[in-house]
Amino acid sequence: MFAIENLRKTFVAPGNVVVNAVDDISLGIATGKLITLLGPSGCGKTTTLRCLAGLERPEGGKIVIADQTVCDTARGVFVPPSDRGIGMVFQSYAIWPHMTVFENVAFPLRVARDRKYSNAEVKDRVLRSLEMVRMAGYETRPATQLSGGQQQRLAFARGLVREPKILLLDEPLSNLDAKLREQMRVELKLLQKRLGITTVYVTHDQSEALALSDEIAVFNFGKIIQRGTPQEIYRQPKSQFVADFIGSANFLKGKVKDVREAEHMAVVETAHGPFRCIFGQTVAAGQDVLVSARPEDLTLSDKPPGDGLNALTGKVSHRVFLGEVVDYLVDAGDGEIRIRAKPEAEFHIGQAVHVGVSPQKCVALPS
Amino acid sequence: MERNGQGALARAVAVVIRPRNLALIACVIVAGWLVFVPLAALFYTAFTEDTGFGPGPASLSNFVQAYSSWHIVRLFGNSLIFATGTAVVTLLLGGLVAFVVERTDAPLGPLFHSLALLSFAIPGLLTAMAWIFVLSPNIGWVNALMKQWFGLSEAPFSIYSMGGMIWALASHYFPLAYLALGPVLRVLDVRLEEAALVSGARYWQVMPKITLPLLRPAILSTTLLLFMLGMSSYEVPRLIGRPARIDVFTTEIQAATQNAPPEFGISSALGMTLLFICVVAVFFYRRATRNAEAFATITGKGYMPTRIKLRKWRWPVALGVLFMFFLALGLPLMTLVWQSFFRNLAQPFIGSASPFTWENYAFILHYPIFLDAVKTSVSLAAMSATLVVALTFVMAWIALRSAPKSGWLLDSIAFTPIAMPHVIVGAAVLFAYLMLPIPVYNTIWILLIAYVTLYLPYGMRFISGGLTQIHKELEEVAEVSGARMRQVFFMILLPLLAPVLLAAWIYIFVLAVRELGASVFLIGPGTHVLGTISLTMWEEGGSYGAVSALGVIQIIPLIVIVAGLRWLELRVQRRSEAAAAKAQAG
Ligand SMILES: Nc1ncnc2c1ncn2[C@@H]1O[C@H](COP(=O)(O)OP(=O)(O)OP(=O)(O)O)[C@@H](O)[C@H]1O
Numbered sequence: 001m002f003a004i005e006n007l008r009k010t011f012v013a014p015g016n017v018v019v020n021a022v023d024d025i026s027l028g029i030a031t032g033k034l035i036t037l038l039g040p041s042g043c044g045k046t047t048t049l050r051c052l053a054g055l056e057r058p059e060g061g062k063i064v065i066a067d068q069t070v071c072d073t074a075r076g077v078f079v080p081p082s083d084r085g086i087g088m089v090f091q092s093y094a095i096w097p098h099m100t101v102f103e104n105v106a107f108p109l110r111v112a113r114d115r116k117y118s119n120a121e122v123k124d125r126v127l128r129s130l131e132m133v134r135m136a137g138y139e140t141r142p143a144t145q146l147s148g149g150q151q152q153r154l155a156f157a158r159g160l161v162r163e164p165k166i167l168l169l170d171e172p173l174s175n176l177d178a179k180l181r182e183q184m185r186v187e188l189k190l191l192q193k194r195l196g197i198t199t200v201y202v203t204h205d206q207s208e209a210l211a212l213s214d215e216i217a218v219f220n221f222g223k224i225i226q227r228g229t230p231q232e233i234y235r236q237p238k239s240q241f242v243a244d245f246i247g248s249a250n251f252l253k254g255k256v257k258d259v260r261e262a263e264h265m266a267v268v269e270t271a272h273g274p275f276r277c278i279f280g281q282t283v284a285a286g287q288d289v290l291v292s293a294r295p296e297d298l299t300l301s302d303k304p305p306g307d308g309l310n311a312l313t314g315k316v317s318h319r320v321f322l323g324e325v326v327d328y329l330v331d332a333g334d335g336e337i338r339i340r341a342k343p344e345a346e347f348h349i350g351q352a353v354h355v356g357v358s359p360q361k362c363v364a365l366p367s
Numbered sequence: 368m369e370r371n372g373q374g375a376l377a378r379a380v381a382v383v384i385r386p387r388n389l390a391l392i393a394c395v396i397v398a399g400w401l402v403f404v405p406l407a408a409l410f411y412t413a414f415t416e417d418t419g420f421g422p423g424p425a426s427l428s429n430f431v432q433a434y435s436s437w438h439i440v441r442l443f444g445n446s447l448i449f450a451t452g453t454a455v456v457t458l459l460l461g462g463l464v465a466f467v468v469e470r471t472d473a474p475l476g477p478l479f480h481s482l483a484l485l486s487f488a489i490p491g492l493l494t495a496m497a498w499i500f501v502l503s504p505n506i507g508w509v510n511a512l513m514k515q516w517f518g519l520s521e522a523p524f525s526i527y528s529m530g531g532m533i534w535a536l537a538s539h540y541f542p543l544a545y546l547a548l549g550p551v552l553r554v555l556d557v558r559l560e561e562a563a564l565v566s567g568a569r570y571w572q573v574m575p576k577i578t579l580p581l582l583r584p585a586i587l588s589t590t591l592l593l594f595m596l597g598m599s600s601y602e603v604p605r606l607i608g609r610p611a612r613i614d615v616f617t618t619e620i621q622a623a624t625q626n627a628p629p630e631f632g633i634s635s636a637l638g639m640t641l642l643f644i645c646v647v648a649v650f651f652y653r654r655a656t657r658n659a660e661a662f663a664t665i666t667g668k669g670y671m672p673t674r675i676k677l678r679k680w681r682w683p684v685a686l687g688v689l690f691m692f693f694l695a696l697g698l699p700l701m702t703l704v705w706q707s708f709f710r711n712l713a714q715p716f717i718g719s720a721s722p723f724t725w726e727n728y729a730f731i732l733h734y735p736i737f738l739d740a741v742k743t744s745v746s747l748a749a750m751s752a753t754l755v756v757a758l759t760f761v762m763a764w765i766a767l768r769s770a771p772k773s774g775w776l777l778d779s780i781a782f783t784p785i786a787m788p789h790v791i792v793g794a795a796v797l798f799a800y801l802m803l804p805i806p807v808y809n810t811i812w813i814l815l816i817a818y819v820t821l822y823l824p825y826g827m828r829f830i831s832g833g834l835t836q837i838h839k840e841l842e843e844v845a846e847v848s849g850a851r852m853r854q855v856f857f858m859i860l861l862p863l864l865a866p867v868l869l870a871a872w873i874y875i876f877v878l879a880v881r882e883l884g885a886s887v888f889l890i891g892p893g894t895h896v897l898g899t900i901s902l903t904m905w906e907e908g909g910s911y912g913a914v915s916a917l918g919v920i921q922i923i924p925l926i927v928i929v930a931g932l933r934w935l936e937l938r939v940q941r942r943s944e945a946a947a948a949k950a951q952a953g
């Protein structure tokens with residue numbers, strides 16, 4: 001496990017601009033779990049990870065890895081990266097070009113100080129690591145003669161060979177092509193589950209985050225905006241930023257008319273009539289909110305839905321056939337609504353339609 | 368309150384004694400000492416009274432004495448004309464070669480490139496010597512030949528003139544101008560030229576309107592560099608200028624220290640002016656190179672520069688350039704080699720009284736002074752190359768990796784000697800260690816100190832360049848894998864940087880073996896180097912044959928080493944190109 005408390009790290013950019021790369025972040029996860037740091041470019045994910053690794057010295061905060069305090073600015077504790085017992089995979093893989101595949105993986109064992117590894121042990125562990133990432137048989141290759149995917153596996157083998165307490169991954173899949181990326185994603189998840197290794201995964205790819213994580217921390221401007229399981233993050237975003245950044249969402253402006261705490265429901269009056277919504281962040285009657293609904297949760301029909309709730313009318317303005325699904329744009333008068341529908345029912349451009357959504361799939365967000 | 372204060376102090380001490388910060392402080396002290404202690408000694412000597420027994424009270428008497436005679440006007444005039452003339456002639460010759468090699472389809476480009484690089488092996492002193500054999504009014508064989516052919520009573524050329532000096536130095540430096548301008552011409556944004564060509568202009572119209580303005584920053588910076596080299600040149604003024612009574616700053620600064628009693632005060636007062644001129648030149652040089660970057664002429668890969676099609680002129684142009692190389696490098700070298708096989712003066716094509724002989728070589732190879740000088744020069748060069756490479760390796764690493772905020776400090780210290788001509792470093796180091804209670808005067812160590820100072824900038828440039836090619840994450844991942852700083856250094860950085868370090872080492876080694884301008888101040892009775900014994904032998908009337916053999920014996924190993932360096936560089940280049948191609952494919 002690891003725990004971060006009130007971590008702060010600033011950089012001075014050219015022109016003496018102070019960048020709060022990490023702005024008072026607290027974070028932690030239980031042993032064996034995978035947490036993803038997700039957010040747009042420049043939001044401080046890598047910096048957080050580098051602070052964990054000890055590659056950056058934070059201005060404030062405390063970091064505990066597997067019950068060892070590795071950083072505590074208040075007490076002046078700072079354990080160097082070499083003594084933190086971590087494995088790390090960089091976005092660039094950082095494979096040492098002057099070594100063979102074997103020597104790359106063996107390096108962490110050769111420099112280990114907690115115990116001495118005999119040659120036989122080194123060999124045994126390196127081969128096991130390489131096998132784990134399906135790179136057995138490549139030991140004697142110069143590291144420069146590997147494909148991108150192989151380099152990436154090699155970087156994993158090197159990160160895992162010492163059986164680290166915690167594995168740090170900085171966008172490890174972003175340099176691979178789409179197909180390979182999906183394949184590696186599955187392998188990575190299986191490997192992590194099998195080894196039961198606590199993992200911090202940095203990405204700005206939301207589908208990667210949803211697929212891999214036990215928990216997601218959504219970052220923006222050096223702060224954590226929301227934390228939760230992939231379902232929570234996806235289903236109950238607490239802000240427009242999260243709703244928009246993860247998946248895509250339609251937003252309707254409205255005002256809360258009524259809150260039913262017991263049912264965890266709110267009724268929001270919009271230009272298209274009342275919408276019944278759930279909420280992640282508590283809202284109060286009279287508050288201005290946005291009603292957010294995901295395109296795949298909206299239904300299209302040519303008849304109005306029964307109770308007149310959670311519905312609006314409009315005209316199909318665009319239609320894109322994608323095979324498994326069809327994307328529609330519906331002109332609702334005050335804006336366009338995106339809908340992802342099954343291709344069974346056909347709607348043609350210009351057709352008047354009714355858009356409906358279940359209250360469980362509508363989220364009221366403070367605006 | 369007090370405890371708090373103590374806590375802050377303890378924390379400050381803890382920050383300072385982090386190994387990286389200790390290394391930074393150590394580097395600043397060592398490099399700062401090397402660079403600024405001699406400079407301080409030079410200033411101190413200049414602005415205090417010269418009592419004959421070291422500096423006395425503060426005074427401007429040295430300046431009054433040095434600058435109050437008409438002689439100083441001649442000195443200024445000669446130095447400026449010599450440096451400017453050299454810069455212009457060198458630039459024209461080098462620019463011409465660069466243009467032919469890079470922008471025309473004339474053949475033999477790689478040959479010219481190799482020749483230019485090899486020319487770097489030839490010590491300036493020997494070039495000057497060789498030109499005397501070629502163009503001296505008395506003994507120059509070309510003059511003798513001309514007189515014979517055209518029945519002249521007077522020698523048509525004289526090396527002992529301002530023109531002769533300029534030619535001797537320009538012939539030595541034009542490969543440098545070519546090497547500096549070539550890459551710029553190669554990567555010049557051809558789209559701008561093409562745009563002009565497409566709009567109907569002819570190439571000879573594009574040249575002055577588009578190409579030259581684009582090249583202006585590069586031309587300007589190269590000119591400044593050459594001007595500075597001209598200002599700092601010691602060998603040609605010493606060998607050719609002195610007998611011709613054409614004095615320049617470098618020779619005067621040195622001569623003043625050789626007077627009886629030595630006039631250190633005057634020497635340093637003159638040194639101030641030379642230093643000032645060079646500092647100004649470096650200032651503008653840096654500005655020009657910064658602008659050159661802002662000009663962003665580099666457009667990346669994927670284009671072939673338009674080369675002028677010379678058609679039937681391809682070979683004549685190439686042969687013309689080859690002839691130029693022959694004139695500038697071949698003629699003096701061949702003369703030197705020829706002379707080395709005869710005891711007395713032997714003028715090619717004129718005939719010689721004495722017979723062909725190997726005895727000059729036999730003499731030199733058994734000459735104890737030569738053998739001692741080889742030992743001194745080689746060990747000095749090896750030590751200074753090793754020290755510079757080690758020191759600048761650590762400095763470059765700190766500047767780029769560990770403490771980027773303090774990096775500029777190390778950078779500036781390491782690059783300061785660029786503005787210090789060899790004579791200034793020689794004089795300043797001499798003054799400093801005459802004053803300081805450190806017993807290095809008259810030993811090999813004082814030479815070592817001067818050499819390390821002189822070559823700091825070269826080491827720094829090589830190694831920072833190499834280090835920027837190595838991705839920081841390669842070191843970080845080693846750290847995270849559990850490696851200590853020392854292990855990261857020796858197991859990751861050193862092997863990755865080895866070719867660059869080796870190239871820097873060889874380069875500095877060659878420069879140090881060739882060194883003369885600082886050495887003349889610092890040699891002692893037992894510490895002669897190759898440059899100074901060649902000079903002494905020449906000036907004190909060694910036989911022409913022996914002097915030439917001494918030169919040839921120095922040049923041959925240097926050429927072999929430089930060829931080795933070139934081979935190494937090509938290997939590194941090919942390797943990084945292969946890696947880049949691989950990265951693109953993968
Ligand atoms: N060494 C540095 N010097 C100055 N500023 C830095 C440095 N490293 C990061 N920053 C700044 O800190 C902020 C956070 O950077 P960080 O690398 O953590 O972002 P990120 O979330 O990993 O982004 P990306 O998805 O693009 O990798 C950015 O604004 C960045 O410009």
Ligand SMILES: [Mg+2]
Binds near residue numbers: 046047170
């Ligand atoms: Mg990042």
